[in-house]
Structures are given as structure tokens and as C-alpha cells.
Amino acid sequence: MSGDALTNSEPLKRTPLHGLHEDLGARMVPFAGYEMPLHFLPGVLKEHLHTRAAVGLFDVSHMGQIALRAHSANVLDAAQALERLMPVDVLGLVPGQQRYAFLTNGSGGIIDDLMVANLGDYLLLIVNAARTLTDAEHLRSHLSETCDIIAMEHRALMALQGPKAEAALMRLAPECVMMRFMDVRRLAIMGAECVVSRSGYTGEDGFEISTPADIAREIAEGLLEDKAVAPIGLGARDTLRLEAGLCLYGSDIDETTTPVEAALTWGIPKVRRRHGSREGGFPGAGVILGQLENGVDRRRVGLRPEGRAPVRAGTPLFAVEGSDEAIGDVTSGGYGPSVEAPVSMGYVPIDHSSSRTQILAEVRGKRLPVTVASLPFITSHYKRG
């Protein structure tokens, strides 16, 4: 058997919940410079299904938390500044709301995808672990004249995800029942000021909870006292987000993929597009606005392999059996425990991107039939309205 051992000579950082993971029997692996739980005793498959059926608690403290505060102390000035770096409606974000966003580069590629929350007096950005330094540097080099960019250390971040998430959090923070999808609030949990948003990255209802580092374990243990709550590792986080059709930075999107190619155009509102009142004015605007009007050559799509074999990231895609030239590749893929079948995402030429188009994926020298499918692969259960 060939192993999947991960080795890394860099000293790994630990999250405030590291001790809890070890006590709970987690299998720890290096991820984005941190020692993180891959799975707990039940394993990836059962953890995944538990999250969809009940509620899972994820440690996502490795993700970066960056505060953007205007020198003027007016959050609108911070929003206006941030709009210069992303094709997103930040000015329209009212206090107590967050939205999905992406930083773009000069060629329209994605520097990072993130959440932006308006906390009334500042903007809180939740960014990918491996991109935190890049993002902070990018923000500083462009926005330092108007804003302080504060990388918030000594914080933990937990995600509580699943249909029973509200019931679980209600025990510690009853006000959470008032929140709807993408609401964000400052809530006291066990006496500590936390920032809670109704969001996540699993396709389920749930919350993301930023807490001071020193009380993180106490809060996690408080949540785990509810027997419906199980600790969940990064393995299941990946299969859950894949089924939900959500992008993994570095795999599905990066500096060479634009938001239009990545099928993230829903994140670009009319007001930032051509003829909008705040048209353009972000890096790569020419490319991105042009693609919105004229279309793109390739697009991210869902892929359903016909057989049982998982079709993983890096697998080349072909139009027909005899062709030598790949038309695209898989960027994320594996077995979807809730779909009960393999599921993948990848980039294909636009003329192969309509749902139900039949193409081929080459796995271990064999070309297997895969069908282009709409995303997500599961029905999302966000608490809206």
C-alpha cells in the first residue's frame, strides 16, 4: 500500500484548540502551516454524514482574521477603500451583515476569496490561512493611507454547521435565533465578546464564531456538551464544501482564474459592472468587466463521474476517446458521502460547459465517462428571510 503521509519540515503552528483535538483523539496533519485535525475517531465519512444530519464543530482558527479600520473611524471610508480592491458591493453592506468577496489582481485573477463583515465601526475580513500574509500585505500596500490593517492574533475561529446548529448555539447565546443567513453580531458567549456570523462552508445552516483565544477551548467544550454536536476534521470539511459546490482556494481558484471563469459572477453586483454607478475601479476591471460582457473561453463546472471511481484534483479531461489533447482538468474531486457517488469540479471550454455534456476523465490510464452537472451537488439549507 502506498501511504498518503504528509511531511513538512517547517515548525507547525497550533490553534487554541490544539489540546482539545489531541484529547479527543484527532489524527493531526500539517495544513497551511498549522497542525490541524484531519479527522476524529469516527472518520471522514461518518463526520460528514453527522454534519448533514445533526451538527458538527470545526476548528477553523488557522484562517486569517483581518480588521480594516478607517483612520476617519467611519466604516464607510473603509468600505470605499476596500471596493478599490474587489468587484464587490462593500458600501452596500449594512452594519450587521457580511458577504462573500474576492480580491483580484491586475489580470483579473483571484488573490483570495474571503468573507467581509460590517461590524459597525470596522470591517472584519475572514481569509484563507495560506493567503493571510499575502492578503494583509496587499491591503497594506493599497489602503494604508486611509485605513489601519490589523491582523487579529490571539483569536480562535470555530464553525458550527448543520441542521441542529441553532439549537446547539442557543444554549450559550440565545440571541443567535434572531440571526438570518449572512447576519453578523457581537455576542457574549461565556462572558467573552465573540463575533458570530450565520454562515459557513458546508451548504448547511450554521454559524462561524470568532472568540478570544484564551476562552476558545471552554466555549468549544460548552458546545460539545450538547450530544448532537460532534467535532469534525478538515477531511469532512473538504467533502462537505465540495458537495456544496464551494471553491477551495489554491485548487479551484487562484491568481490565474478570474471570478467569471470560476462561475462566481453572482458575487459581482450590477453596481460594479459596466454602466453601474460604481463601475470598475478594482484591479483587473478591464478583464473582468470585458468577460462579463463578452463571455469567457473556459468555466468552472460540476462533474459527475459515471462509475464509482473518485476523479480527483489534477485529473485531465478529454472531449472524446481518441483525442490526445486535454480540454481541461479537475480541480477538486472525491467521493461525496451524501451524494453517495463521486463528485468533482473542474474547468472546461465554454462549448463543453452546459449541463449534461458528456466528456471523459483519464484516471490511471483509463478514460472514464463524466457528465457536466450543475452545482451544488446537494440542496443547500441556509436560513434565509
Added chain:
Amino acid sequence: MLKFTEDHEWLKLEGDVVTVGITDHATEQLGDLVFVELPQVGTKLNKGDGAAVVESVKAASDVFAPLSGEIVEINQTIVDDPSIVNGDPLGAGWFFKLKLTDTKVMESLMDEAAYKTLVG
């Protein structure tokens, strides 16, 4: 005679045919299997050749031919339901039967005590 390899496979010899599977240590390391691909009956393999593929939720892994020989039977039930391997790796979860070119080489493999020492 039950023998083990450093690649976490087990072999049980009857006549000149060995039944091959993966150990419970291997299934614990892999996690829940979701896909198994087995060789065709009649395939001739040299020791170390890729014989089967197993995939867990996490990753794909090769199962190598532990010795040289010819595939004479495969366990189709684990292809239809890979979870059988996790449930009973040393029994119902066997992979394939290999008619050995040379049965004497079995002697060079680890016995159960030696394998247990290896995996701790």
C-alpha cells in the same frame, strides 16, 4: 499459513494459491473505503506490480502484488460494497487469489508476531 508484508497486506497459503487482503492496520490508516478496483482473472503479475487500487474518502492507494503469480479469483463483493473491507479486512474483505510461481518465497515474509511488532 498466514503471512504479512511491509505494505500491510496479508497472505494465506492453501496449496500453491494465496489469498491476499489488506490488514486491519491498513484499513484504520485509510479510513472508510469508497472504491475498490481489482485485477482481471488471468492477469500475470510480478512481485511489486500494482494489482489493485483502493480509495478512501481521503485518497487513492495502490495494492501491490506481494509475490509473483497469476490472478485466479477476485472478490467481486468488495467492488460492489467497499465497506466490507473495513468491516472484515482479514475475512470477507479479501481482495484476490494469486497462483504463485514459487511457494517457497512465502517463507521470507513476516509472521503475525513480526508484523505486530512492525505496526506497534
